Amino acid sequence: MSTDISSPGTGDRLSEAVVMDAAHVDVSYTVRGTDRLAVRDVSFQIGQHESFGLVGESGCGKTTMALAITRYLPRNGKVSSGSITVNGQDLASLNSGALRSLRARTVSMVYQEPGRALNPSIRVGRQVAEVFEVAGLSKADAAGRAEEALRKVQISDPGRVLRSYPHQLSGGMLQRVVIAMALGAEPNLLILDEPTTALDATVEAEILELISSLREEFHTAILFISHNLAVIAKMCERVGVMYAGELVEEGPAHEVFEQPQHPYTVGLLRCIPRRGQRKDHGRLDTIPGFLPAPGEVPAGCVFAKRCALADERCTTESPPPYPVGEDRTARCHYHERAPLLPRATPEDVRLPAPDSDAAPVISLRGVAKTYTVHHDKVPALVDVDLDLYLGETLGLVGESGSGKTTLARVLVGLTPPDTGSSLELDGRALAPLATKRSREQLKGMQIIFQNPDSALNRRHSVRHIIDRSLTKLAGLTGAEREQSLQEIVRSVRMEPRHLGLRPAQLSGGLKQRVAIARAFAGNPRVLVCDEPTSALDVSVQAAILNLLADLQAKERVTYLFISHDLGVVRYLADRIAVLYLGRVMEYASAEAVFTGPHHPYTEALLSAVPSLDGAQRERIILSGEIPSPAQPPSGCVFHTRCPRRLSSGICETTEPPLAEVEPGHSMRCHIPPSELRALQQIGN
């Protein structure tokens, strides 16, 4: 460990008031009697009014660090070396009373799941007021302050929210309440641990906007933890990149993201689909190898095993945080060469073009699905017409509740559509339920679910899982089956030794590979991918996306690819359908959807996504929340939130049809495309 070089960012910044100072912090967890280091020699400081971002993939120690700063480590965890000072007080020296007052007044924390941060059986008002009562106000004063606090987080009707129970509020609203509570005590340091990860892109954008404006008002220092680099780039002045418990790079956010000086940061940035990157051109790179096991302490650099630049020195000598510029450090012996990190995958590959001249493989006409909830009719899908052609990827995007997953389940036959819906595979009608479909049809269409933990039977071995599909779908037995098994395992880039393991023994990426292998067992014509990478880290996501693209090229399958992540969809999809309240709002080639003219809803979605590429589109604020599908708005269902609603009133009364506005570009909007083009300032 380095002692020869002082903690990063010292020097002139020390003279400023420092809110949080972590110096050479080690955190270890005691598991079965042995200590495992989860955080190792981490030093950074957060100045007053500064916003500091911690990024890194899951298991890198970000949350552990946050817990250490609030001294909320679980009972088996402890800061085993180094010190953390908040407002000049050494945390280790605080007694329980001082700790209480620290948490009540100095440091506040906002967690990922707002729903779990609030007590479900106590009204919101009581819970918010409690913050002020702890600070010493009377009940009446506290209630008044609670209302004021909710106004500050831009809740327009605080009275109603205060009277509500948490389950009656949306995720975005709850997160506002939690932020209001965190800011209630006017803390010096606000820790935000993945505050927007559980939220939709449009809601995420709102919350980020809110946090930015609150920062200006409250002058609070912020520690912002996220796995999403673009969010950190948008929100933070300084950033620390964590890998395997170490802070591998630290510095001003824009410098770190523009000129990364550590191979891990370089690799991580190359895993994220950015503008102009497609599955065939400017392919995502991947980070080879695996995160070290928790507690494992390699002799040299923690990243050496996965680093293409590593040599002998890296495996023997732990790199200290080298200063690599003003206020910047990187823990890499060869930081000057880091940007030259060789790619692990080729940049350009040739992929066959989809066959869009032939008859569609899948054809949906007038597909509708209405759920009945307590005698109320809740339409989840309304009149969906889609075609999927051989070898293409149709991306399906929309906020949660837009009907994406319902469409996937209807297509594969897990949910029966309403009568009158027509589904065809290769020109032949599909029965509404999978159990009524022929074996040919079943094997022709398979699905990859979002969560491999739920999709794989945790009591079955990988071999059993894949074998079963080979038996039932491909009709193989004996030696033939064994041969196919080996082939499939190779093609999803797993190894034979994984076959005997159970899902719990595999990492998230490997689990999703098993799911992919299972789906490919019957040589499907169509594969429905329902958010297959949203539960995965970016480096794993990149590998899975490239694998899907390669398998598509090899097997000529058609994908219906569902994702809430527009970057991912843009990378993989040939055509895109945008769903809102169960209706297709826009349907066009990926190119057209991203260049415009956009449907106003698509436009809002696009503008909501934080980007690493500097220039941000002008943010379009969607007012209000997605309406309940049980009572869809009259006329155009999007008019309640549409920033481009026409003044003539037609949007409120008449639902526009899904009309072709350009060849191959359909849209459900009253505004003519030429006008949209002008409004959206798209050059011709």
Added chain:
Amino acid sequence: MADDQHRESVAAPPATGAPDGHGPAPHDPLAVGLPPATAGASGAVDVSARRIRRDHFRQLMHSKPFLVGAVLLLWWIVCAIFGKAFSPYNPVNGSLLQFNLAPSGSHWFGTDSLGRDVLSRVIVGSRDILIIAPLATLLGTAVGTAVGLVQGYFGGLVDNVVGRIVDAVLALPVVIVAFLFVVAVGPSTLTLILVIGFVFALLIARTVRTAVLQERELDYIAAARLRNESGAHIMFVEILPNVSGPILVEFTVRLGYAIFAIATLSFLGFGIQPPTPDWGADIASSYQYLAAGYWWETLFPALAIASLVVAVNLIADSIESVLIQ
């Protein structure tokens, strides 16, 4: 069930993978994550089934309640199998001259009103109860699991009809149901097994149904449907292994109840028939002499029942707490 509930107490880092010596080449671009199980000495999180079983076993071995329960149960099992060989006297034929003797050096637990050695009767009396109770519980668990799987998996009308029948039967106390049954069919070992098994099946079906309802919503069931698996395959091959934890807990808990129920039925005269030594029947035939001060004739069989029930419950609680961590 055990697999997913097995979590390391490390809060933050989930096992995302671990490097090891024989993993793929370090530059395999698409190898992502590696089973921590193979990392061995690197201190990785091992979550293999065998490891979990071994871990559970070790935890049980370190749990005092479990050890106490196991030792007690083992003692009664030894008595049930070899009791006749080492009981100090013949438990069935006593000496009529030596009736109602208080505990002494030659009769540690005294003798009963027919001059039979109480210690010998307590030792040998473990036999029938230890045959009937496990068999009845096993039967109940097997039938209950099947019913619960069908109820939970098919849901709807099947679930409703079976559910109402279960409610109707369970509205009556277990002993009353058994009582009616035994009166109708006549007491015998087989009757006891069947009647207790039947009542327990209904109770266990409820637990299994609840567990199945949670499993049914998981995507691996959808995946099985999409490869045209039969209902029986989904229930017994896909779902059953995942609900085995609650079933095991239910079995051990019910075993305690079964012992108690059999003793009660014997006490009421509808269980094991005299002169076969039996705790419940012995209490029944001796408690009237309590007033006369012959306490030992009732106390020792009662203690035997209590110790066996306590032993089984200690084991059940320990297993449950290990599985539910």
